[in-house]
Amino acid sequence: MLEILTPAHLGWAVAVIFISVIVRFLLRLHFYRSLLKGLPGPPHSYIWGSLRSMNEVISKQPKRAAPQTFGSVIKEYYGLGDYFYVDPWPFGDPLMMVFDADIMNQFTVKQSMPKHPEVEKFMRNIGGPGNMVSSEGAEWKKWRSAFNPGFSASHLMSLVPSILDDVLIFNEILTKHAKNQEVFRMERATTSLTVDIIGKVVLDLDLGSQRGPNELVDAFMRQVRWQKIGAQFNPIELIDFPIRTPIQWYLTWKMDRYIGKRLDERFATREGRGRSKAVVDLALEAYLKEVKGASGDLSTVKGIDPEFKQAAIANMKTFVFAGHDTTSSTIVYTFYYLSKNPEMLAKIRKEHDEVFGTDPDATADRLREDARLLNRLEYTLAVIREVLRLQPPASTVRVxxxxxxxxxxKTGNRLPTEHMMLWPIDVGLHRSERYWPDPHRFAPERHLASSADSSADYNSKEAWVAFSKGNRNCVGQELAIIETKTILAMTLRTFDFEPAFSELDKLKGDNSGYPSDMSGVQEQFGDEAYQVQLGTAKPREGMPCRIKLRQQS
Incomplete structure (x- = not known):
C-alpha cells in the first residue's frame, strides 16, 4: 500500500485536486457573470463582475461608512433607475437593489419572501437557532404570537415609570459630563441607557450597565463589534476567522449561560409570581402551553426542554440586540439634528412645555401619573420619524x-429574482426625491400632514420603512417610539447638545471601539454625522459631543 503513495502519485493527486478547484471556480464564475447579463446595473465585467464599479464609488465615501448607504451613491453615480442588479461574487451573492416602494411591497407585503441565508449567518452569534429575525414559517409564527402581548401599546405604557427610572440615571450621567465640561461619545451613554431599558422588558432584570460593568452587556457589546459586515465591504473577513470564530464562540457561551440561568430562575419561581408580560415569562408561558398541549399534564414538568431553552435564549438575545440599537442611535441623531436646527429645537421644547408644564424637573412625575401624555407629542413624533428617515437602523434582506x-x-417588465439577494435599500427609499422633496434636508414638518397616523410603522407613507413593512415588521417598534419620546421629554429642556467632531483627538485610546480618525472623506450626503459599520450601523465616531446644562428662562 505504501508503495502506491510515491511522490509522483501524491503530486498527481494534488494536481487533480488543484485543477478541480480551479475548474469549479471558473464554472461558478461563468454562472454568476452570465446571471446578470442584460440586466440593469453599474458597469459589469466578466472578470470582476461589479466589484470594480462598486469600488469606484465606495472609494469616494468615508472609509467606514455603513454598507446600507452605498446603494444610493451607486445609483446616483451611474445614473441608474429605481432597481438594479449588482454582482459582487465571489465575495457575496448577486444583489437586486430596490428603491421603489411598489416593487419592495411585492416581496415584503404582497408575498413575504423568506429571509436571505445571510440574515441567519449574521444572527448566528447575536441571536442563535430559532431566533425570530431569521426563522421562517411555523417557528417564526409561534414566537411572534408568543411575544406580541409583551409589545402591545397598552402594556408598554405601563412600563413608562420603569423607563423613567433609567432615564433619570442617564440625566445624572449627562449632568456629570456637563459639569466636567468634557468631550464624550454620546452613543456609549445612550446604548447603556437603552440596554438597561430592554433588559427590564426582556428579562425583568435591572442590568445596571449605566452604573457599572455587567457580564451580559459586556459580552453582548463585544459580540456586536465582532460581527461580520461582508467580505465585499471588509476583505479582512476572508482571513481573520482563526481569531474571530473562537472569540464569537466564547462570547456566545457567556451570553447563553447568563440568560439560561435567568430562564431557569424564572421557571423555578413561576408559581409564586403572577402572570407577567416580560419577554422571558412569555417564552416560558409558550413552553408550558406546548407541553400541556402534548401531554395535558404539567405536574411532571421539572425543567425546560433543552431545544426549547436554546430557542428561547436565542430570542432573548435577539430582543436585547434589536431593542437597544434603534433607540440608542435615534436619540443620538435627534440631539444632533436639533442642535443644527435651533428653530425646530425651540418648537419641540414648546410642545413639551405645553404637554408637561414649564418645569422640566416635573416631567417624570407627570408621566408617572399619566403615561398617555406621550400620545400628545405630535411634533416630537414627527421629529422621530424624520430622524429615522435620514438615519434608518437596518433593512430587511430577502431571497x-x-x-x-x-x-x-412603470413598464410591466418581469424582473428575475432566482439566485438573488433582494434588498430594499432603506437609505435609498428614505432619501429619494421621488418620495421626499429635498430629501437630504432635516424637515420634521413633512410628517405633520399625516399626524393622524400615529402607528409606529407609519402606514400612511409607503416609502418610510424604518421598521420594515408587512407581517415581518419589527415587533418592538412601539417600544422604540415610546422609549424615544420619553427620553426626549426628559432631556431636551434640561440640556444643550453640541457636536464635537473637531475635538476627536481628545478621545483617542478611550477603548470605545471607535478610531478617532479624521483622515480621508468625513462627510456623507453633505453631513458630518453619518452611519458607520461597527458590527451594526452606528453614528460616526459614536457622536463626539459636549453637553451643557440649559439655563431656564
Whole structure:
C-alpha cells in the first residue's frame, strides 16, 4: 500500500485536486457573470463582475461608512433607475437593489419572501437557532404570537415609570459630563441607557450597565463589534476567522449561560409570581402551553426542554440586540439634528412645555401619573420619524426564488429574482426625491400632514420603512417610539447638545471601539454625522459631543 503513495502519485493527486478547484471556480464564475447579463446595473465585467464599479464609488465615501448607504451613491453615480442588479461574487451573492416602494411591497407585503441565508449567518452569534429575525414559517409564527402581548401599546405604557427610572440615571450621567465640561461619545451613554431599558422588558432584570460593568452587556457589546459586515465591504473577513470564530464562540457561551440561568430562575419561581408580560415569562408561558398541549399534564414538568431553552435564549438575545440599537442611535441623531436646527429645537421644547408644564424637573412625575401624555407629542413624533428617515437602523434582506418574478410598475417588465439577494435599500427609499422633496434636508414638518397616523410603522407613507413593512415588521417598534419620546421629554429642556467632531483627538485610546480618525472623506450626503459599520450601523465616531446644562428662562 505504501508503495502506491510515491511522490509522483501524491503530486498527481494534488494536481487533480488543484485543477478541480480551479475548474469549479471558473464554472461558478461563468454562472454568476452570465446571471446578470442584460440586466440593469453599474458597469459589469466578466472578470470582476461589479466589484470594480462598486469600488469606484465606495472609494469616494468615508472609509467606514455603513454598507446600507452605498446603494444610493451607486445609483446616483451611474445614473441608474429605481432597481438594479449588482454582482459582487465571489465575495457575496448577486444583489437586486430596490428603491421603489411598489416593487419592495411585492416581496415584503404582497408575498413575504423568506429571509436571505445571510440574515441567519449574521444572527448566528447575536441571536442563535430559532431566533425570530431569521426563522421562517411555523417557528417564526409561534414566537411572534408568543411575544406580541409583551409589545402591545397598552402594556408598554405601563412600563413608562420603569423607563423613567433609567432615564433619570442617564440625566445624572449627562449632568456629570456637563459639569466636567468634557468631550464624550454620546452613543456609549445612550446604548447603556437603552440596554438597561430592554433588559427590564426582556428579562425583568435591572442590568445596571449605566452604573457599572455587567457580564451580559459586556459580552453582548463585544459580540456586536465582532460581527461580520461582508467580505465585499471588509476583505479582512476572508482571513481573520482563526481569531474571530473562537472569540464569537466564547462570547456566545457567556451570553447563553447568563440568560439560561435567568430562564431557569424564572421557571423555578413561576408559581409564586403572577402572570407577567416580560419577554422571558412569555417564552416560558409558550413552553408550558406546548407541553400541556402534548401531554395535558404539567405536574411532571421539572425543567425546560433543552431545544426549547436554546430557542428561547436565542430570542432573548435577539430582543436585547434589536431593542437597544434603534433607540440608542435615534436619540443620538435627534440631539444632533436639533442642535443644527435651533428653530425646530425651540418648537419641540414648546410642545413639551405645553404637554408637561414649564418645569422640566416635573416631567417624570407627570408621566408617572399619566403615561398617555406621550400620545400628545405630535411634533416630537414627527421629529422621530424624520430622524429615522435620514438615519434608518437596518433593512430587511430577502431571497429570490425560481419562478418568482417582480414586476416593474412603470413598464410591466418581469424582473428575475432566482439566485438573488433582494434588498430594499432603506437609505435609498428614505432619501429619494421621488418620495421626499429635498430629501437630504432635516424637515420634521413633512410628517405633520399625516399626524393622524400615529402607528409606529407609519402606514400612511409607503416609502418610510424604518421598521420594515408587512407581517415581518419589527415587533418592538412601539417600544422604540415610546422609549424615544420619553427620553426626549426628559432631556431636551434640561440640556444643550453640541457636536464635537473637531475635538476627536481628545478621545483617542478611550477603548470605545471607535478610531478617532479624521483622515480621508468625513462627510456623507453633505453631513458630518453619518452611519458607520461597527458590527451594526452606528453614528460616526459614536457622536463626539459636549453637553451643557440649559439655563431656564
Amino acid at each position: 429570490g426564488q425560481k419562478g418568482f418574478f417582480l414586476t416593474d410598475p
